[in-house]
Amino acid sequence: MAASLKQYRKLLQLLRPFISHRNLSTSPVVSAYWNKDWKAAALPKTPKERAEAAKKYGLRVEDYETYEDDGSGYGDYPKLPIVSGDARDANVDWDIPEMKRNFNEPLHIDADMYGEDRCNPDLKLRYSYTTMLLYLGTFMATVIGVYWWSVKYPRFLPVMPKQYPFNDLYLEKGGSPANEKTIKHYTFEPAD
Secondary structure (H helix, E strand, O other), rough: OOHHHHHHHHHHHHHHHHOOOOOOOHHHHHHOOHHHHHHOOOOOOOHHHHHHHHOOOOOOOOOOOOOOOOOOOOOOOOOOOOOOOOOOOOOOOOOOOOEOOOOOOOOOOOHHHHHOOOOOOOOOOOOOOHHHHHHHHHHHHHHHHHHHHOOOOOOOOOOOOOOOOOHHHHOOOOOOOHHOOOOOOOOOOOOE
């Protein structure tokens, strides 16, 4: 037992520099980049700036188009067409198959809204909205009509009036003993 404790202590002394002096920063990548490095640059004004911005985003100069300078802060970020995750072909050999996109591919400015589990503007509906509203209206009219028609019929199980002992509690309800009538709720005679 003493020998194993000595070995354990020696092992801890060997590992102490690695345990107590470890670097707590997550990675050098985090300390190398700041938010300003990922911020979009100003709108390109000259053809040379436009060509550099197109190259920066991996686009041809003919395909490169920016958003209007309306104060939204999009800067030189390209205006890309909206293509949702559902509209992309699942059989293509994507670099990132979970997201159906390739490495270094520029994303739409609202890419977080157009994933496979989100909004799909390319969705082709089976029925038009007019047809769906017509079906909904027909169903609701049918339900309301059946209810309206069935209002005149009782919607409960029919039962006999409650039977109380002692002549329907005549005295207990404040009746006069002189006017008490005998009420029978049963009979032992056979039915005719």
